[in-house]
Amino acid sequence: MKKDIPVFDGHNDTLLHLQDGVTSFYDSLEHTHIDYDRAKAAGFAGGFFAAYTPSPEKDSNKGEFINENGYKFPLPDRITQAEALVFTHKLAAQLFRIETENPDKFRVIRNVKELKDSLDQRKMAGIFHIEGAETIDLSFDALYVLYEAGLRSIGPVWSRTNDFGEGVPFCYPSTPDTGGGLTDKGFELVQHCNSLGIMIDTTHLNEKGFWNVAHATNAPIVATHSNVHAICPMSRNLTDEQIQKIADTGGVIGINFAVSMLRADGKRETDVSMEEIIAHFRYITDFVGVEHVAFGSDFDGAKIPDVLHDVSGTKKVMEALEQDGFSEEELEKIAWKNWVRVLENTWKD
Numbered sequence: 001m002k003k004d005i006p007v008f009d010g011h012n013d014t015l016l017h018l019q020d021g022v023t024s025f026y027d028s029l030e031h032t033h034i035d036y037d038r039a040k041a042a043g044f045a046g047g048f049f050a051a052y053t054p055s056p057e058k059d060s061n062k063g064e065f066i067n068e069n070g071y072k073f074p075l076p077d078r079i080t081q082a083e084a085l086v087f088t089h090k091l092a093a094q095l096f097r098i099e100t101e102n103p104d105k106f107r108v109i110r111n112v113k114e115l116k117d118s119l120d121q122r123k124m125a126g127i128f129h130i131e132g133a134e135t136i137d138l139s140f141d142a143l144y145v146l147y148e149a150g151l152r153s154i155g156p157v158w159s160r161t162n163d164f165g166e167g168v169p170f171c172y173p174s175t176p177d178t179g180g181g182l183t184d185k186g187f188e189l190v191q192h193c194n195s196l197g198i199m200i201d202t203t204h205l206n207e208k209g210f211w212n213v214a215h216a217t218n219a220p221i222v223a224t225h226s227n228v229h230a231i232c233p234m235s236r237n238l239t240d241e242q243i244q245k246i247a248d249t250g251g252v253i254g255i256n257f258a259v260s261m262l263r264a265d266g267k268r269e270t271d272v273s274m275e276e277i278i279a280h281f282r283y284i285t286d287f288v289g290v291e292h293v294a295f296g297s298d299f300d301g302a303k304i305p306d307v308l309h310d311v312s313g314t315k316k317v318m319e320a321l322e323q324d325g326f327s328e329e330e331l332e333k334i335a336w337k338n339w340v341r342v343l344e345n346t347w348k349d
């Protein structure tokens with residue numbers, strides 16, 4: 001590649017894998033897709049670091065939900081706000097510690113200027129994102145406190161149902177039209193986010209919830225880690241109508257590297273070719289323009305193709321995009337400029 005283009009990414013779950021006093025972001029981590037040195041070498045300039053509260057593990061065999069045509073996994077039970085708040089504090093603390101351990105190398109981003117400066121200075125940038133709003137109480141007090149702490153992006157649901165809405169279960173083949181959308185409190189959440197300038201992520205919403213957000217928000221519509229349903233007809237992927245709506249509002253879609261969301265055949269296996277990955281970037285570019293596609297890796301939150309291996313795959317994807325005919329200007333948009341534009345039009349400063 002002619003120019004060293006930094007890649008800013010829409011979604012990772014790396015915070016889930018850091019443990020205070022045991023594993024640091026600056027260690028050479030073997031159990032994760034991302035650590036500082038590998039990310040730096042791959043041109044990974046930072047991204048949205050998700051705080052996601054897992055459901056308690058249940059003894060269930062995934063195999064029983066898979067058949068010859070595909071799969072339909074049941075969603076886990078709801079979790080309480082108290083559980084989610086404690087866990088979110090834990091993960092947010094991990095993010096802040098990455099910065100305090102080495103402020104010359106990593107910065108938690110709270111406004112667009114900080115993001116642009118970080119990209120210029122090649123200092124890694126992290127945005128505090130909450131995936132699934134269980135953390136937020138129904139008076140929205142936690143939203144305001146977490147905003148002051150640095151929260152700048154939130155997904156109303158992570159697939160599992162909560163007080164703000166119903167999410168989309170993991171099914172193949174399936175449309176995203178799987179049930180009810182936002183609740184009244186979900187609509188209120190959108191309003192509070194708009195007034196604070198917190199980005200609302202439609203990833204993991206079902207189709208009804210997506211359109212609820214689309215009609216209620218005054219910000220560009222964003223799906224941080226979702227792919228093209230016309231290529232891979234999985235419930236988590238976006239229909240052409242959704243992609244068109246995101247483009248119409250000046251929004252962006254981060255391409256997810258989860259094998260189950262890339263493969264046309266719906267198999268959950270890792271022998272995915274680079275061409276199959278590039279196809280999602282190309283589809284959105286040809287359909288609505290290169291301004292509306294970006295990275296949304298899902299590193300450390302998904303099973304990814306062997307060809308990517310870990311964060312080092314970021315560089316390989318950039319090279320493959322270049323080989324596919326994307327110009328340097330287009331590559332810069334996909335790599336970071338689209339995300340910066342969306343945040344300029346979403347955040348308060």
Ligand SMILES: [Zn+2]
Pocket residue numbers: 131204225301
């Ligand atoms: Zn996710």
